[in-house]
Amino acid sequence: MERYDLLYRLYDSFDVETLRDHQSFVNLFPPLDSRVALDHWEDASDELDLRKSEIRDALPGGATFAEVAAYADRETAFTALDLHARYGRAVNGLVLDVDETLRSAGGTDNEIPRETLHMLTALHDAGVPIVICTGQTVENVKGFMIQGLGNELVHSGTFSIVYESGNGVFTPGHGSQTKRLLYEELDETVRGTFDEVRSRVLPEAPRNVRRGCHLQGNEFNVTLKPNFETGSADAEAVIDDGLVHLIDLLGETVVDMVDVEGLDAERGAAWARAHYAAADSEIREVLEAQAAVPETDATALADVPEPVAALFDRIDIGYYRGDAAEITSLELNKVAGVESALDVLDVADPFLLVMGDSKSDLRVMEWAAEHECGIAAAPEHASAPVLSHVLDRDELVFDRGGSARMLRTVYALNLLARLE
Incomplete structure (x- = not known):
């Protein structure tokens, strides 16, 4: 409990909020080509050193606690110590x-x-x-x-x-x-499927998708991105349409790729819709909104030939509302x-x-x-x-936008781990 007791002393006995303000100013606003700005920065740096020295002199392990105080508020510091107590690392x-x-x-x-x-x-x-x-x-x-x-x-x-x-x-x-x-380690069937979908996805797309989307410049994945502001109503609409097109095209391509005679490529789209609707609730919602889920999708799933289902099981459909629709490898x-x-x-x-x-x-x-x-x-x-x-x-x-708080938590966790 000694570290907890010392942490309580740190936040109860010192003005750590002002110390953090000085640390943030020194870190984020370096001196500029201005004598006034430089003087202000140097004053803040000197004040920071003084406040840290007070903690260093007052507490066992004071140098570590001074650094914790400079980066973590009370809640963050105790979260960090709780994590270290739980995991010990x-x-x-x-x-x-x-x-x-x-x-x-x-x-x-x-x-x-x-x-x-x-x-x-x-x-x-x-x-x-x-x-x-x-x-x-x-x-x-x-x-x-x-x-x-x-x-x-x-x-x-x-x-x-x-x-x-x-x-x-x-x-x-x-x-x-x-x-x-890593994608070079995949077999030719999977790589061939991705190559075929990539070559056809825009040329064969519905007019609104062809005009409203572009292909991200990937080495392997096939990703449709909107030509509209991410998250906007226009982006959501075109990505939803692009998702349906991508699923249908993947289904047709997979049927062509598997080495089984007598398969109907046109049924591949229905099989793909049924498969990916069952696998992902968000995809199902998009398909249902566009009346694109087969009416008897359970039957459609049952009818999927084993080689087609096996290849579907190796390929994922990613849907990110108003941002992207893509196919990726589940193996990578x-x-x-x-x-x-x-x-x-x-x-x-x-x-x-x-x-x-x-x-x-x-x-x-x-x-x-x-x-x-x-x-x-x-x-x-x-x-x-x-x-x-x-x-x-x-x-x-x-x-939202507050990722620095988690990084501060880890920074404090690693500092406190030194005190064991």
């Missing part, structure tokens, strides 16, 4: 989704906030590897991460990008292991990508912070829980299954 890796997690179209103008970028840098400087885990392309992610975190950090050797939801892993600074193309999800990234980074005994908002992130959270190798956090607007998992575990839910 410091976090040695970050696995982070980007869209609607690190940044949010509704809360951060779709930019990663400066405070979040600073906390990522602080944790990285403290020796915690970062794995960005996203459905986006590697070039897109690499570009905005270099812009936000700097070229040196991204190429440090302890930074990795799991891209296209696990189809590839990019870890600069690791020679022949820098880029792992974010879990496979994270495991590969940790292997390249040589994190042999991981204890991770996994942050995300969608079904693909949930798989990583469940994997971490099953293997007792991490904690999970999610934004308040995450999908219902994600929130249910996070609330059942450690209740690490943060406000």
Whole structure:
């Protein structure tokens, strides 16, 4: 209980709120080319050092507690200590989704906030590897991460990008292991299905989908993105239509790909609708709204030939309302990508912070829980299954655009772990 007692003393006896204000100012507003601004920054830095020294002199382990106070408010600090008491480990890796997690179209103008970028840098400087885990392309992610975190950090050797939801892993600074193309390990039937769908998806799309969507520049996944503002009514409408088209095209392609005589390619669309409606309630809702679920979908499922059903079971349909519709490989999800990234980074005994908002992130959270190798956090607007998992575990839910709070919690957790 000694750490709890000292933490109570810290927050009851010192003006930690003012200390945090000074720390934030020093971190986020570096001195500019102005004598007045420089003087103000130096005054804040001196005051910060003075307040930290008071804590260092007053408490056992005072240097650590001063650093905790500089980054964590009372609730965050006690959450961090509770987590360490529960798991007995410091976090040695970050696995982070980007869209609607690190940044949010509704809360951060779709930019990663400066405070979040600073906390990522602080944790990285403290020796915690970062794995960005996203459905986006590697070039897109690499570009905005270099812009936000700097070229040196991204190429440090302890930074990795799991891209296209696990189809590839990019870890600069690791020679022949820098880029792992995991999708190349799939057999020709799956790869051929994706190639065929990609070549036909826009040319054969309904007019509104062809004009209202574009293909994301993926290496493997086939992703339709809206030519409208993400989340807008126009984006929702065209992505819903695009989803139905993508399912139908996948069904037709799968029937063509399997080596069975006498199959009717036109029935492939109905089989695909029935299969994916049964597998995902959100997809079912979209299909039902467009009267696109077979009237006897249970019968349709029962009639699916085994080779067709087996290939459907290897391919996933992703639906993100007003944002994207895509096909991905169930054999190469974010879990496979994270495991590969940790292997390249040589994190042999991981204890991770996994942050995300969608079904693909949930798989990583469940994997971490099953293997007792991490904690999970999610934004308040995450999908219902994600929130249910996070609330059942450690209740690490943060406000829209507030990912920095979870990073501060981990930073404090790792500091307090030193006091054992």
